[in-house]
Amino acid sequence: MGEAATASQEAEQDDQRRLAAAAEASQEAEQDDEQGRLAAALDAINSLISASFSASLFPLKWQLIRDRFNRLHAGLADITVDIAGEAHEDDDDDEAFSSLLRGVAESVREARDELVPRSQGRHYGGGKLRLRSDLDVMASTLDAYVSRLDEVCASGALTRARALVVPRPRAGTGAGRDDVRFYVRDLFARLRVGGAEMQRDAAAALNELLRDDEIKPVVRVVVSDSVVVADGIGVLIGLLESPDARVQEEALDAVSVILGFNDAYKGDFVLGGVIAPAIRVLDAGGAGAPAKERAARLLGKLTENSDNAWAVAAHGGVTALVNACSDHRTSACELVCAACRVLRSLVAVDEIRKYAVGEARAVPVLVSLLQQGAAAADEAAQIQAMELLAAIATAGDGSSREAVVQEGALESLVRVLDPGVQRSSKAREAALRAIDALCLSNSTDAVFLRRVLFFLRNGDVALQHRALKTAHRLCQASEEGKKAMGDAGFMPELVGIVQAAKSLETREMAAEALCALVSVHRNRRRFVQDDRNVAQILQLLALGPDEEKTSPAKRFLLSTLMHVTDSSSGRRKIMSSEHVRNLEKLAETNVSDAKKIVKKLGGSKLRNIFHGIWSL
Structure with a gap:
């Protein structure tokens, strides 16, 4: 019986194995x-x-x-x-x-x-x-x-599934347009339905492809495909709402790169609704600085030449951008720079500028930014703040300019020019541009004039040219301002620039400023007292082999001499100079201003007497 039971059990196990296999x-x-x-x-x-x-x-x-x-x-x-x-x-x-x-x-x-x-x-x-x-x-x-x-x-x-990953097309492997299109559409599919990890990987892969210079021509063609654009715009805009900061950053980068391919994509993304989520990223308290910076840069691309300014303002973008600048102590310098650049585009629109100055209180925020230390990490943001202040001051009917002055911007800008403080030439140039934009009619501030004169003498080429532009503008201001410039010592420096500058524009600008200063009686008296000034101007009237006899700079120099001849001492200085022959040559070639000056000097008889003396 035992054997029979064992055989029965084995048969039963065999049946179970057959059933399991089946x-x-x-x-x-x-x-x-x-x-x-x-x-x-x-x-x-x-x-x-x-x-x-x-x-x-x-x-x-x-x-x-x-x-x-x-x-x-x-x-x-x-x-x-x-x-x-x-x-x-x-x-x-x-x-x-x-x-x-x-x-x-x-x-x-x-x-x-x-x-x-x-x-x-x-x-x-x-x-x-x-x-x-x-x-x-x-x-x-x-x-x-x-x-x-x-x-x-x-x-x-x-x-x-986790195994299927489409390989990225690469230059040199025969990858064509269809391969790139398939890869891009696969990435968009993963961005659309994937979890946070898959979306991060797909967005990073998309950015890597978009920035691949070797295959970029093919990528541009694929991205311009209406199918890809229509499929991708909504996907990328949707990712801006992702709770994952990395996904947001990658999506913002991808949109910016695509916008760089063709300006025509601006309209597609704006119609797709990209502005509102970008502003929400910028204004979100929990968003990281990298995501906010990318959002500001994206808004900068969308608002170039004041495009889409109203759309940004309508979604609260002005306040969000000003807030980014107001948190400059904790915000990254790059974020503040990007926010200022966007605001510069927006304030070109009158109503938006008035809102930024009035309701959003942008000017005190920018002035506060200028008053921070001059560390290299902060200086780039300060330069952008100065350029934004200049943009606000130069636009509109003058009310914005007054608001900038009343908030103490001028004093902060003049402090940037202090030679005793370590600043880059770019920062000082930006300060001078902003001060020029304020168009001050009263330019008698001695500290400011001394600093402009210092950089006129000691700045590098770019900074010296900027200081010369400021001096040129100041010379067109009030009579008191011209007197203050004469007292500060601008006239000899301007003569030196006319003599040494290689640029025709620089020589003309310096000569015009000099003429404006010498037109003031007190300055003229000071100018004539130094024999070198008159002699240098007469020397500059000499014609080079390829030089025009009535170049703009020479016309201003002749006008300067005309002012000098208003005094007897000035006429004596001209006639006693060894370079007066240069003036005579211009008169002999029928240059009208030169002929007028010679006539004021005493006519042809006096000239002949001096000519006889010089020929002995």
Whole structure:
């Protein structure tokens, strides 16, 4: 009996093994069949998306349908079916996924065989209203499929695949436009449906591709493809709302790079709604400095030449930008610089400038920024603040300029010019430009004049030229200002610049400023007292081999001599100079101003007497 029982047990175990093997084979066949249906669904979706571009009626609705199919494709392509796993014993989940695949396949067939032909304009199949209704129904059906796919995945019946990664096309490997387009669309699909980690990786890969100089020409062509643009704009704008800071940063970078490809994309992104989320990133308390900086740079690209200024202002952008500058103690220098550049574009619009100066209180924020230390890390932000103050001061009816002066901006700008404080030439140039923009009529401040004169003598080429422009503007101001400049010692320095400068523009500017100063009686008396001044001007009247006898600089020098001849001592200095012959030569060639000066010197008889003396 024992042997019989043992044989019975062995037979029973053999039956169990055969049943288990059969069940396992059935499960494998079922899983293979499920994977086959999944692959067929993916191929059908691809085919339908390609065919849908031939639909000419209701293009926006077809774009929505393509977007839904793309989301389904991305979600299904990222799935591995795992029916045999112990954790997935619920037949209802398996049936839900199978039902989902059948539904997707049916929708693909309906769209490809019925809706696309009806949308090609040949026949409406019930009319346009019926076609539009059918397209709306299709879009709603696909939305339901997307939701069901998320529910099935959440149930555990399916697992997300991690193995399929499309390799990035590279120059030198024969990668063509189709390869790049496929790769870009795959990245957008991952950005659309992926989790935070997948989105970070896909956004970083997209930026890497966009910045690849070797393959950039192909990327530009692909990005300009209407399909890619329409697909990608909404995806990238949506990522600006991501709670993940890295995703936000990568998305902001990608939008900025694409905008750099072609200005025409500005309108596409603005219509897509990029401005509002970019401002929210900039104004969000929890956003990091890198994301805020990228948001400000993006707004800078969108508002170049004051484009889209009203759209930024309407979404609270002015206040957000001023707040970024007001937090300069904690904000990164790059963020403050980017915010100031955007504000410079915005204040070109009168109403926005008035709001920035009045309600947003931008001027005291900028003045406070100037009063910080002169550390190299802060100086770039201070330069941008000075240029923004100059832009505010030069625009409008003068009320903005008065607001800038009343807030103490001038005093802060003059402190930047202090030679005893370590500052770069660029910072001092920016300060002089901002002071020039204030167009002060009262230029008698001795400290300011001394500092302008210092850089006129000691600055590098760029700073010296900037100081000369400031001196030139000051010479066109009040009589008191001209007297103060004469007392400060500007006239000999201007003569030296006319003599030494190689640039025609520089010589002309210095000569004009000198003429303006000498027109004042007190300055003229001081000028004549130094014999070298008159002699140098006469020497500068000499004609070079290729020089025009009536160049602008020479005309101003002759006008200066005309002022000098108003006094007897000035006339004596001219006649006693060894270079007076240069003046005579100009008079002999019928230069009218030279002839007038010679006439004031005493006429031809006196000239002949001196000529006889000089010839001995």
